Amino acid sequence: MSSTSHPLVTAGQLGAMLQAARKARGWTQSALAGHIGLSQSRVSHLELNAQEMSVEQLLAWCAALGLELALGSRGGAAMSATPTSTPDW
Template sequence: MLPTSHALITAVQLGSVLQAARKAQGLTQAALAGRIGLSQSRVSHLELNAEELSVGQLLAWCAALGLELTVGTRGSPAASSATHADW
């Protein structure tokens, strides 16, 4: 099981987290690919080369796996309690 949040610094870490989340849900690359409109080979490539993910692809990937993407200042607590009203 994955921890509830991850602080990511590199694209390699992002790829590893996305791959681990997919595997934790028992999804194959082909199954995930079908959910996000990519080919299985592209999913495989992006898991190993996450720096090539577009923002749209990353958000679709997160949605397909039930993940939430949070951005915050390094070293600060996660902004998971922020609401849309805070924007």
């Protein structure tokens, strides 16, 4: 798989991208399920309803498929994992 990044705007896009990454690796839903500790039916459900995925599930999914999750400003580079100042939230 290429190292191209893909901006996400909707949960539907996330599900489609995760499904495409799984298929590009040649894995069935059952194979992925075995790697991340979910059932095949849950993997299927989450590919269609990614808004229900927990952050923990998303990170496990990415790790299993060799994906990297990065957050950044729109149109900008990814943010550092160790911010230099405390955000106002």
